[in-house]
Amino acid sequence: MSLLRLQKAAAISLLFDPDEHIFELKKVLPAGMTFPYDFGFVPSTKADDGDPVDVLVLMDEPAFPGCVLTCRPIGVIEGEQGDKKEKERNDRIIAVEKDAHSWADIKTINDLGKEFCRELEEFFVNYHKLSGKEYRVLGVKGPDQARKLVKSGMR
Secondary structure (H helix, E strand, O other): OOOEEEEEOOOOEEEEEOOOOEEEEEEOOOOOOOOOOEEEEOOOOOOOOOOOOEEEEEOOOOOOOOOEEEEEEEEEEEEEEEOOOOEEEOOEEEEEEOOOOOOOOOOOHHHHOHHHHHHHHHHHHHHHHOOOOEEEEEEEEOHHHHHHHHHHHOO
């Protein structure tokens, strides 16, 4: 079974400063809007947007900022963000925490169902609207593509 290590972010948007080894507050979501499930990043990676590779984690109970989780990737929502002039890739891995009983039968992102995936896609679109950026979903791929994304981020 492929595992990936994830360092947990919070329901507010945090940015990890690797030089200072601290989390900095990046953005506070508006009232009524929260990250779906747990959201974090793969340590020691860098995605095309310059940040570590993002991961949304499905698990039974929420974790806390800075918590390291062992997960198995089930897929990736491929997307691009930006404004009218500049766009960059910002893919989001979807993973299941290794001991999550409620999600044990989920092996690929397709097992979540179309409506569930559509809601995740809409969250990322709306999240980027808050900062005046557009987020466009390019596609949804399975666990093999998610693992490739992590490997390419370990440059």
